[in-house]
Amino acid sequence: MRKAIPAILAFIVSVSLSAQPDLRRLAESSSINNPVIPGAWRTEEYFPLLKAKHVGVVANQTSLIREVHLVDSLLSAGITVVKVFTPEHGFRGNAEAGASIGNDWDSRSGLPLISLYGDRKKPGKAELEGLDIVIFDLQDVGARFYTYISTMTYMMEACAENNIPLILLDRPNPNGFYVDGPVLKPEFSSFVGLHPVPVVHGMTMAEYARMVNGERWLKNGAECNLTWVPCKGYTHKSRYRLPVRPSPNLPDMASVYLYPSLCFFEGTVVSVGRGTKSPFTVIGHPDFTYGSHVFRPVQIKGVSENPPHKGVDCYGYNLRERSDEIYENGGLRLEWLVEMYKALGSKPGFFNNFFDKLAGTDELRRQIQAGVSEIKIRESWETGLQKFKEIRNKYLLYPDFE
Numbered sequence: 001m002r003k004a005i006p007a008i009l010a011f012i013v014s015v016s017l018s019a020q021p022d023l024r025r026l027a028e029s030s031s032i033n034n035p036v037i038p039g040a041w042r043t044e045e046y047f048p049l050l051k052a053k054h055v056g057v058v059a060n061q062t063s064l065i066r067e068v069h070l071v072d073s074l075l076s077a078g079i080t081v082v083k084v085f086t087p088e089h090g091f092r093g094n095a096e097a098g099a100s101i102g103n104d105w106d107s108r109s110g111l112p113l114i115s116l117y118g119d120r121k122k123p124g125k126a127e128l129e130g131l132d133i134v135i136f137d138l139q140d141v142g143a144r145f146y147t148y149i150s151t152m153t154y155m156m157e158a159c160a161e162n163n164i165p166l167i168l169l170d171r172p173n174p175n176g177f178y179v180d181g182p183v184l185k186p187e188f189s190s191f192v193g194l195h196p197v198p199v200v201h202g203m204t205m206a207e208y209a210r211m212v213n214g215e216r217w218l219k220n221g222a223e224c225n226l227t228w229v230p231c232k233g234y235t236h237k238s239r240y241r242l243p244v245r246p247s248p249n250l251p252d253m254a255s256v257y258l259y260p261s262l263c264f265f266e267g268t269v270v271s272v273g274r275g276t277k278s279p280f281t282v283i284g285h286p287d288f289t290y291g292s293h294v295f296r297p298v299q300i301k302g303v304s305e306n307p308p309h310k311g312v313d314c315y316g317y318n319l320r321e322r323s324d325e326i327y328e329n330g331g332l333r334l335e336w337l338v339e340m341y342k343a344l345g346s347k348p349g350f351f352n353n354f355f356d357k358l359a360g361t362d363e364l365r366r367q368i369q370a371g372v373s374e375i376k377i378r379e380s381w382e383t384g385l386q387k388f389k390e391i392r393n394k395y396l397l398y399p400d401f402e
Contacts, residue, residue, distance in 0.1 A: 036240055039169035039206070039229035040065050040137050043073070046167055050079045053132040056164075058085040058116070058155055062139035062171075062244050070137050070169075071109055081111060082131060087138060087151040088117040088247070117147070121191060122154035128162045130360040136168045136205075138247045142175030143260040144184065144199050145192040145358050147209055148246075153194055156212060156224035165225040170206035170397070172231055172240035174256050177391070177401045178330025180204060181260070183384035184360030193360045198381070198388055199332060200260050202236060203395070206222050210395040228397075235399040239327060245383070248303040249279040261326075261333040264364075267355025269347070270340050271314050275300055276309030281323070283336055285309070285314025288343055293315035316340075329399075334374045341368050 056099050063070040074081050093108050104113040114127050138148045159166045179201025195217055206228035213223050245251050265272045273282040275297030295314055297307040356362045367377050
């Protein structure tokens with residue numbers, strides 16, 4: 001474990017525990033001779049520092065050391081884990097987006113589970129009392145509105161306020177091979193976007209945490225006592241395949257690649273396929289007349305309890321094959337959002353009040369409403385993206401894609 005990382009790492013794709021049939025071609029490009037090794041797997045780097053310590057762990061279903069959960073591995077090694085903090089979707093990752101999650105107990109380990117999603121997103125002094133150190137290990141997907149980086153920020157802030165060190169076990173970013181989108185404006189800060197970063201930031205969790213510390217983005221400019229365990233074999237040119245779905249509605253790599261582009265639709269009347277077997281790979285609406293794909297959202301327990309347009313046929317597009325374009329070249333896709341607005345925007349309420357929070361600005365909505373071309377919209381992002389990249393470069397731990 002270290003606070004500066006030597007230049008290691010070759011161009012690589014990770015070993016996956018289960019190949020997705022539709023992405024078999026991508027799996028074939030993986031290198032099994034030089035796999036990516038997530039920070040959590042490098043137990044020799046951080047297990048010794050946890051001996052005789054009372055440990056808190058921020059974890060969910062992605063927190064694996066190969067096929068064994070991090071918490072189970074710590075307990076098996078004789079490390080005193082006191083409690084587990086859980087993000088959106090819960091400890092087992094089986095709660096749908098936005099579902100309120102309360103405190104609970106883990107039936108396997110008997111440990112208390114402290115929810116960091118719901119009424120309280122930042123642990124208080126009472127929740128941290130008795131802890132000597134906190135371990136953080138969540139698999140992010142590299143989009144600003146994916147809430148795990150907000151959970152990380154609040155945990156860093158709480159640790160700083162209570163003088164508790166935090167060790168972050170880094171994992172590759174599956175969308176870490178590009179940077180794109182509008183940079184968030186401070187007045188639109190929320191749990192789906194706390195910081196002035198673009199929609200796709202191109203950073204791992206450890207790199208992002210270093211930036212939060214270095215730019216003094218914690219409350220009152222505080223600085224967390226942060227250490228990290230880096231990945232081995234990873235670069236920002238890598239195409240890392242997730243071994244476990246990071247949340248209920250991102251079931252495969254096609255959805256992970258399309259998510260940064262399609263999540264904008266969560267702030268509109270358009271369905272992204274919640275309540276189907278293809279969330280975040282399809283888009284549609286009952287009144288859209290141009291698409292050739294039809295789907296009907298239904299209730300799926302623990303995944304989509306009440307999806308938009310439940311029980312109604314939605315017409316639109318199956319975009320699964322378009323994920324290959326993003327895999328090859330990166331980049332957000334605005335064409336679908338622009339087209340859907342042109343077809344449905346005359347109806348009241350195409351955009352809801354969540355859209356500007358997802359975009360991190362009201363400018364994107366206004367541009368689409370005004371009929372600004374995608375090219376011009378992208379040009380309006382350039383100054384902000386260049387400034388962000390200059391900041392980002394200071395905190396990178398792995399060779400970049402540029």
